[in-house]
Amino acid sequence: PREFAVIGLxxxxxxxxxxxxxxxxxxxxxxLSPQIVQSFSTHITKAVALDATNEEALKLVDITSFDTVIVAIGTDFESNLMTTVALKNLGIKRVITKALNRRQQEILLRVGADRVIRPEFDAGKRLAEELSAPAMLEKLHLGAEHSVLELRVPKSLVWQTLAQTDLRNRYGVTVLVVKRADKLLVSPPADCILQQGDILVVLGSNEDIAHFARLE
Amino acid sequence: PREFAVIGLxxxxxxxxxxxxxxxxxxxxxxLSPQIVQSFSTHITKAVALDATNEEALKLVDITSFDTVIVAIGTDFESNLMTTVALKNLGIKRVITKALNRRQQEILLRVGADRVIRPEFDAGKRLAEELSAPAMLEKLHLGAEHSVLELRVPKSLVWQTLAQTDLRNRYGVTVLVVKRADKLLVSPPADCILQQGDILVVLGSNEDIAHFARLE
Ligand SMILES: Nc1ncnc2c1ncn2[C@@H]1O[C@H](COP(=O)(O)OP(=O)(O)OP(=O)(O)O)[C@@H](O)[C@H]1O
Ligand SMILES: Nc1ncnc2c1ncn2[C@@H]1O[C@H](COP(=O)(O)OP(=O)(O)OP(=O)(O)O)[C@@H](O)[C@H]1O
Known part of the structure; x- marks a missing residue:
């Protein structure tokens, strides 16, 4: 799909x-606001002022030509909800809506939102995760049970070879990549010596990754 | 550090x-609000109602014992700013502050915030990235120039061996892991046949990853 509609700027x-x-x-x-539409119209392809709870107004801008519409009306939950319902009534294939809390999220999912996002809640969770594992740089989830973690090499492993660190047996994690300055060592050999400043990309179960991330 | 203070609930x-x-x-x-403090006090170790722009009030709760304080006062920028300044004056090692836009972010960094987060802006960026690469499940950045991407195997690669897909030459990406149902194949062999439903974890430069993510 090459086009998207965003309601609520x-x-x-x-x-x-x-x-x-x-x-x-x-x-x-x-x-809804002409001033907001005006100030934003230079940033995107096209911007129009209308009340998105009004199905007729939505039809006038050919909303049904979009297969994904994002509803980002925050404070006015009733408008957020009515817009989501209007879009599903018009047959929009994917409606992604913002919610302020879990109660709103449940209601929006019940009336047909395909996905509900809570930006402030998610951002708080992410920050907490980063603060909880200070050596960790980034993380991605691989299925429900595994993660790939990027972290600075723990001090206690520096100057050991990968074989000596014995990570798979001691911590259950596999080193996928070692990043050293600009070099990337993919599937590094057992005799690779870990150095100060190395960045490791490791794979393991969520539990093993959580333990490994707290190594000093 | 085992403890954190969060200002602005x-x-x-x-x-x-x-x-x-x-x-x-x-x-x-x-x-600031006793009602908010009251309703939240069951969720966390301790909650107190006070005006965080007041250095004396902050000292009374022993704020200097925390080496990381998060300032999450949104709407009232002046309070957000004054609280950040008060915390740095009191010698707090790391102050992480929320900002609503880039102008606020610049000002906060200038008065000494160690890090500034814009939750709604970041969440919008993340959603846009996800929508831009629909096969992509998750992504982590490895240095400024590389990324590790998790994505559903593109249809056009199914039934080919890794050797046949020739990904490193054609797209500049390396397959680190293939996830098949619950099994994880790390550093999969060249004769590994890609199957419908496989999840790939690949590494490459940001540019190569972006192209590969759009494969059908
Ligand atoms: N019925 C409506 N139709 C179209 N737009 C609407 C409607 N109701 C509200 N809006 C618009 O939605 C936008 C976002 O709403 P609001 O500012 O309340 O959300 P918010 O959650 O505070 O936003 P954010 O946190 O993303 O800055 C506003 O610019 C507002 O004009
Ligand atoms: N001087 C202050 N000292 C302590 N707390 C304050 C002060 N000023 C505002 N707050 C608190 O900060 C909290 C968050 O502020 P506000 O609700 O304006 O932010 P927000 O950006 O809308 O929040 P969010 O988007 O995270 O829900 C409020 O509960 C408010 O009582």
């Missing part, structure tokens, strides 16, 4: 719209 | 506090 909505445009997509921005 | 602040507690840390929550 608050901070979250504007960010979605701008980043999609930056990735080469066509974005239609919709907001 | 809005949605973002509460989420940071709750997730840190869930990870076993001690959290002191601070908010």
């Amino acid at each position: 608050g901070r979250f909505g504007r960010s979605v719209a701008e980043h999609l445009e930056a990735n080469g997509y066509t974005v239609l921005g919709i907001d | 809005g949605r973002f602040g509460r989420s940071v506090a709750e997730h840190l507690e869930a990870n076993g840390y001690t959290v002191l929550g601070i908010d």
Whole structure:
């Protein structure tokens, strides 16, 4: 799909719209406020002022030509909800809606939102995760039970070979990549000596990764 | 560090506090509003109502015993700014502050915030990235120039061996792991046949990863 519609040009909505445009997509921005539409119209393909709870108004801008619409109306939950319902009534294939809390999230999913995002809640969770594992740089989840973790090499492993660290037996993690300055060592050999400043990319079960991430 | 203080118990602040507690840390929550403090006091170690722009009030709760304080006061930028300044004046080692936009971010960094987060902006960017690469499940950045991407195997590669896909030459990406149902194949062999439903973990430069992510 080459085009997206974003309804509600608050901070979250504007960010979605701008980043999609930056990735080469066509974005239609919709907001109740003409001033907001005016100030934003230079940033995206097209922006129109209308009340998105109004199905007729949505039809006028050909909303059904979009298969994904993002609803980013925050404070006014009733409008957020009514817009989501209107979009599903019009047959929009994928409606992604923002919610402020879990109660709102449940209601939106019940009325047909395909996905509900809580930006502040997610951002808080991410920050907490980063603060909890200070050596950790980034993490991705691989299925429900495993993770790939990027972290600075723990001090206690520096100057050992990978074989000596015996990570798979001691911690249950596999080293996929060692990044050393600009060099990437993929599937590094057993005699690879870990150095100060190395960045490791490791794979393991979530539990093993959590333990390994706290190594000093 | 086993303890954190979170000032401003809005949605973002509460989420940071709750997730840190869930990870076993001690959290002191601070908010201007006694009702908010009251309702939140069951969720975290301790919560107190005070005006965080007041250095004397901060000293009374022994704020200097924390080496990381998160400032999550959103709407009232002046309070957000004054609290950040007060904390740095009191010698707090790491102050992480929330900002609503880039202008605020610049000002906060200038007065000494060690890190500034824009939750709604970041969440919008993440959603846009996900929508831009639909096969992509997760991504982590490895240095400034490389990424590790997790994605569903593109249809066009199914039934080919890794050798046949020739990914390193055609797309510049290396397959680190193939996840097949619950099995993880690390550093899979060249004769590994890709199957429908496989999940790939690949490494490459940001550019190569971006192209590969759009394969059908
Ligand atoms: N019925 C409606 N139709 C179209 N746009 C609407 C409607 N109701 C509200 N909006 C718009 O939605 C936008 C976002 O709403 P609001 O600012 O309340 O959300 P927010 O959650 O505070 O935003 P953010 O946190 O993303 O900055 C506003 O610009 C507002 O004009
Ligand atoms: N001077 C202050 N001292 C302590 N707490 C404060 C002060 N000023 C504001 N707060 C608190 O900060 C909290 C968060 O502020 P606010 O709700 O404006 O932010 P927000 O950005 O809308 O929050 P979120 O988006 O995270 O829900 C409020 O609960 C408010 O009581």
